[in-house]
Amino acid sequence: MDRETVFTYGAPGLKFGVGASDEIGFDLSQYDVRRVLVITDPGVAATGHPQRVAEQMAAFGIEAAVYDGVHVEPTDASFEAAIAHARGTGPWDAYVAVGGGSSIDTAKAVNLLTTNDGELMDYVNAPVGRARAPKRPLKPLVAVPTTTGTGAESTTICVLDVLALKVKTGISHARLRPTLAVVDPALTLTQPAGVTAAAGMDILCHALESYTARTYTSYDRKAPEQRVPYCGANPISDMWSEQAMTLLAASFRRAVHHGDDEEARGQMALAATMAGLGFGNAGVHIPHANAYPIAGRVRDFHPDGYPTDEPLVPHGMAVSLTAPEAFRWTFESSPERHLRAASLLSPGHEYVGPDALPGVLVDLMRDIAIPNGLAAVGYGADDVDDLVEGAMKQQRLLATAPREVTDEDAAGILERSLELW
Amino acid sequence: MDRETVFTYGAPGLKFGVGASDEIGFDLSQYDVRRVLVITDPGVAATGHPQRVAEQMAAFGIEAAVYDGVHVEPTDASFEAAIAHARGTGPWDAYVAVGGGSSIDTAKAVNLLTTNDGELMDYVNAPVGRARAPKRPLKPLVAVPTTTGTGAESTTICVLDVLALKVKTGISHARLRPTLAVVDPALTLTQPAGVTAAAGMDILCHALESYTARTYTSYDRKAPEQRVPYCGANPISDMWSEQAMTLLAASFRRAVHHGDDEEARGQMALAATMAGLGFGNAGVHIPHANAYPIAGRVRDFHPDGYPTDEPLVPHGMAVSLTAPEAFRWTFESSPERHLRAASLLSPGHEYVGPDALPGVLVDLMRDIAIPNGLAAVGYGADDVDDLVEGAMKQQRLLATAPREVTDEDAAGILERSLELW
Numbered sequence: 001m002d003r004e005t006v007f008t009y010g011a012p013g014l015k016f017g018v019g020a021s022d023e024i025g026f027d028l029s030q031y032d033v034r035r036v037l038v039i040t041d042p043g044v045a046a047t048g049h050p051q052r053v054a055e056q057m058a059a060f061g062i063e064a065a066v067y068d069g070v071h072v073e074p075t076d077a078s079f080e081a082a083i084a085h086a087r088g089t090g091p092w093d094a095y096v097a098v099g100g101g102s103s104i105d106t107a108k109a110v111n112l113l114t115t116n117d118g119e120l121m122d123y124v125n126a127p128v129g130r131a132r133a134p135k136r137p138l139k140p141l142v143a144v145p146t147t148t149g150t151g152a153e154s155t156t157i158c159v160l161d162v163l164a165l166k167v168k169t170g171i172s173h174a175r176l177r178p179t180l181a182v183v184d185p186a187l188t189l190t191q192p193a194g195v196t197a198a199a200g201m202d203i204l205c206h207a208l209e210s211y212t213a214r215t216y217t218s219y220d221r222k223a224p225e226q227r228v229p230y231c232g233a234n235p236i237s238d239m240w241s242e243q244a245m246t247l248l249a250a251s252f253r254r255a256v257h258h259g260d261d262e263e264a265r266g267q268m269a270l271a272a273t274m275a276g277l278g279f280g281n282a283g284v285h286i287p288h289a290n291a292y293p294i295a296g297r298v299r300d301f302h303p304d305g306y307p308t309d310e311p312l313v314p315h316g317m318a319v320s321l322t323a324p325e326a327f328r329w330t331f332e333s334s335p336e337r338h339l340r341a342a343s344l345l346s347p348g349h350e351y352v353g354p355d356a357l358p359g360v361l362v363d364l365m366r367d368i369a370i371p372n373g374l375a376a377v378g379y380g381a382d383d384v385d386d387l388v389e390g391a392m393k394q395q396r397l398l399a400t401a402p403r404e405v406t407d408e409d410a411a412g413i414l415e416r417s418l419e420l421w
Numbered sequence: 422m423d424r425e426t427v428f429t430y431g432a433p434g435l436k437f438g439v440g441a442s443d444e445i446g447f448d449l450s451q452y453d454v455r456r457v458l459v460i461t462d463p464g465v466a467a468t469g470h471p472q473r474v475a476e477q478m479a480a481f482g483i484e485a486a487v488y489d490g491v492h493v494e495p496t497d498a499s500f501e502a503a504i505a506h507a508r509g510t511g512p513w514d515a516y517v518a519v520g521g522g523s524s525i526d527t528a529k530a531v532n533l534l535t536t537n538d539g540e541l542m543d544y545v546n547a548p549v550g551r552a553r554a555p556k557r558p559l560k561p562l563v564a565v566p567t568t569t570g571t572g573a574e575s576t577t578i579c580v581l582d583v584l585a586l587k588v589k590t591g592i593s594h595a596r597l598r599p600t601l602a603v604v605d606p607a608l609t610l611t612q613p614a615g616v617t618a619a620a621g622m623d624i625l626c627h628a629l630e631s632y633t634a635r636t637y638t639s640y641d642r643k644a645p646e647q648r649v650p651y652c653g654a655n656p657i658s659d660m661w662s663e664q665a666m667t668l669l670a671a672s673f674r675r676a677v678h679h680g681d682d683e684e685a686r687g688q689m690a691l692a693a694t695m696a697g698l699g700f701g702n703a704g705v706h707i708p709h710a711n712a713y714p715i716a717g718r719v720r721d722f723h724p725d726g727y728p729t730d731e732p733l734v735p736h737g738m739a740v741s742l743t744a745p746e747a748f749r750w751t752f753e754s755s756p757e758r759h760l761r762a763a764s765l766l767s768p769g770h771e772y773v774g775p776d777a778l779p780g781v782l783v784d785l786m787r788d789i790a791i792p793n794g795l796a797a798v799g800y801g802a803d804d805v806d807d808l809v810e811g812a813m814k815q816q817r818l819l820a821t822a823p824r825e826v827t828d829e830d831a832a833g834i835l836e837r838s839l840e841l842w
Contacts, residue, residue: 006438014657017427019642026645032558137453221440224447235691236435239664243656270656 002221007234009281012143012154013180016273018266021049021144021184024096025056031140031179033093035063037086039107041070043307044099044146049187053098053144065089070099070106072307073295073315075161079120082106083113090114094140097178100199101150101315104143105158108176111138125396128162128169143178146187148255148268149199149316151206151276153181156229161296167393168292174229177280185269189260194305195314196256197368200268202316204248204345204364205323206275208357210282211241212330212337213400230283230400240278245344247271256368283400286326286391290414291318293390294374301377304369313377320365321374322417324358329413331357333402362421373420384414423642428655430702433564433575434601437694439687442470442565442605445517446477452561452600454514456484458507460528462491464728465520465567470608474519474565486510491520491527493728494716494736496582500541503527504534511535515561518599521620522571522736525564526579529597532559546817549583549590564599567608569676569689570620570737572627572697574602577650582717588814589713595650598701606690610681615726616735617677618789621689623737625669625766625785626744627696629778631703632662633751633758634821651704651821661699666765668692677789704821707747707812711835712739714811715795722798725790734798741786742795743838745779750834752778754823783842794841805835 015023028036036057040050045068057064067085071078086092092114097107112123116134123132143153152158157172191199216232251267258264295318300311313321331338331354342351346360371377379387388410392398398405436444449457457478461471466489478485488506492499507513513535518528533544537555544553564574573579578593612620637653672688679685716739721732734742752759752775763772767781792798800808809831813819819826 004438006436006441006444009435009437011432014430015427016430016657017425020427023427023645224444235664236695239660243660274657 004216004219004221007216007231008227009236010156010174010177010229011277011280012178014183014273015180016183016270018184018186020182021053021187022056024053024142024144024182025060025062027142027180027182028057028062028094028096028140029060031094033062033140035092036094036096037089037092038064038066038096038098039070039082039110040066040068040098040103041072042068043072044103047146047190049146050098053096070103072100072102073161073312074102074106074159075163076120077163079106079109079160082110083120086110086114092139094142096142096144098144098146100145100147101152101159104145104150104152104178105160107141107143108158109160109171111141112171112176115139123171124162125169125172128165128167133173134175138175140179142180142182144182144184144187145272147191147195147199148188148272149202151203151272151280153178153183154273154276154280156280166296168296172229172396181273183269183273185262185266188265188269189262191259192305193256193259194303194369196259196268197370198303198314198316200248200252200255200316200368201320201365201370203244203268203272203275204252205287205319206279206284207241207244207248208323208327208341209284209287210237210279211341212327212334212402213282213285214402229281231281232400233282237278237282240274242344244271244275244278245341247274249345249347252364253367283397285397285401286330286405286413287319287323289391289394289397290322290326290387291315292394293387294318294321296390297386299378317370317377320370321377322413324361324420325413325416327361328354328358329409330402366421373418374414375418379418381415381418384411387414425637425640425642428637428652429648430657431577431595431598431650432698432701433599435604435694436601437604437691439605439607441603442474442608443477445474445563445565445603446481446483448563448601448603449478449483449515449517449561450481452515454483454561456513457515457517458510458513459485459487459517459519460491460503460531461487461489461519461524462493463489464493465524468567468611470567471519474517491524493521493523494582494733495523495527495580496584497541498584500527500530500581503531504541507531507535513560515563517563517565519565519567521566521568522573522580525566525571525573525599526581528562528564529579530581530592532562533592533597536560544592545583546590546593549586549588554594555596559596561600563601563603565603565605565608566693568612568616568620569609569693570623572624572693572701574599574604575694575697576701587717589717593650593817602694604690604694606683606687609686609690610683612680613726614677614680615724615790617680617689618791619724619735619737621669621673621676621737621789622741622786622791624665624689624693624696625673626708626740627700627705628662628665628669629744629748629762630705630708631658631700632762633748633755633823634703634706635823650702652702653821654703658699658703661695663765665692665696665699666762668695670766670768673785674788704818706818706822707751707826707834708740708744710812710815710818711743711747711808712736713815714808715739715742715798715800717811718807720799738791738798741791742798743834745782745841746834746837748782749775749779750830751823787842794839795835796839800839802836802839805832808835
């Protein structure tokens, strides 16, 4: 079989900067739309941002309504509720998602299921769902992230918990990608320090995982119908990852400890967007695969800065907890990339060997009050087998890892992540 | 008036690599199209590439025809002929442009005038035309560049000579941007050395001009309806420009002198794409403004590697001839950017002062056999006033220059460019 010689790259349009979210009415008027549904969660709705976006529409002859029923960490039930709402009140000509990854991902699912026939499980990744591809184009979707992390505004995937199966899975197709990302750092100024820390670790892992992913040339040659949005590390995703790491080095600690530092907030928002544009094409691997069961099987952890009504390991925190050990294990696949990443994240030092990048990560995680490993969020050695089983289900992600991951490899990484320092 | 805080960024989807052009039939089938017109010029048609692309369509139930009447350096007459052909043989559901900037720009105009009513001059930039904005969406346009230079596959503009007025102008609107760029370095392997040199200087100037352009934050705050695709230098265009310059430093001379060096060809194709993604959002300025009259008023220059039936100063060559003097003059606006550009283009030296970047450019131009200034392509001191008049008409471009350009400034740059070394 020949080696791959082709990579693909896709991205939403972008409007970036303080005040960008004041222009969404005009932007939507460019798509010839009449009725727009703004999709958000109750917490973000309480900030007034979604209502303010909806109120811009009237000046352009566009009718707008707000749906604020998004569940943070969406489930099949919460997706179904949003879809039923949109179907019942539609037809809608466009959607605007205002919020974190949960709102943006819910809007992707709503857009898919109001433009294509069938039901949610028809489109969910196999083996949980039937992995059907949408046959018809979707409506314009404008994504307005209010947390600096997920990169959901750039990606072609939406993630959900399937409650009956206790499994986190997703829907992945190029047509899910938002049409336009409106990134307004002013919307992130009130983000609590704990959220900035967890979401920032998500940015960092997006950049690091796509930078250390299998390169696109290492795969067998694909036929065009086999191409997926995540095609492995390539010269364009590498560039976005490097730039995101450079911004994180300058601003991550400042944004956590000085939330009113507008320059740092702006750089974090830009880093999130850039990392999203990178991993949205290259893919992520082991830390993200591990994060699915770490977040999904939470028992009673309640992090600072998040709603207290349900136990929660926030996505970015869940991703970060096995990152140091994952990158110690992947070091041998590309030492120069791991060392270069350490240099970008903490410039001015000489780095050698597999411990360098984990050391940089642990120093950062301590400084921004990420919990000290899996034990600190409630897992023990007895849970490792369960977590391995959950991580190994994420074969779509593990296919992007730079080394083949066995059950034993995953168990080793998870065990060594129980306590990080 | 407040300063601008917002920048915008748009890009086509991208499929890059050797073999990418074998998959266009499949790619178009994803847009639910039935009839596709392939647009090219006679020289490119003779390579067989456009016909080969058209023949992929049948396997996907798509009817395809080839129009090979594009004029290299398109005119209003050649645009009108292509539009009339497409209207007469349509309706077409999508377009594929295979060729250099001329073919891609012609396809943009055809797409515009077969999806929106009115005539060519309704849409051409004022004051030459009526600068109307298209009201309706355009059809999918797949751009397949066969020369590594113009970046037309990434941009929202098409350029034409208006014969009766002897003026080069264009049409500029976000909707003109191709849907998908298919960049296959294999299509550039037979590009003659003279074309690689001139087109490569175009890449270089795209990167340098957008890197040294006015920054987006230096403008007065725009209302959303005032935003144009070219918004000035910004963090994303800077990144593309830097990366393009790094690739050029590694591969430009090799691609000119060793045309069969596949790695160098691949890096030049990637540099062209990256520079296009940069300047397609930031804009270009003085060298491009000067290039309009330098190319437009040619008398009897016949460059190596190009068709010999008409006198021609190729676009990239025309751009490059005033670049050293333009960047000597813009140095004071941002010394650090000019010196950083010199370092990226010719690493390993210490650079200081306004002569550094011009020196790097002149060394390169001598090595790749670019003519020694305007005199070498047939202009004399007597022509400077004429050239100034032509350059100063390009206010849309000069608005992106980092210093305000008076007639005297332009005359000085042009005079000092008569002989470069």
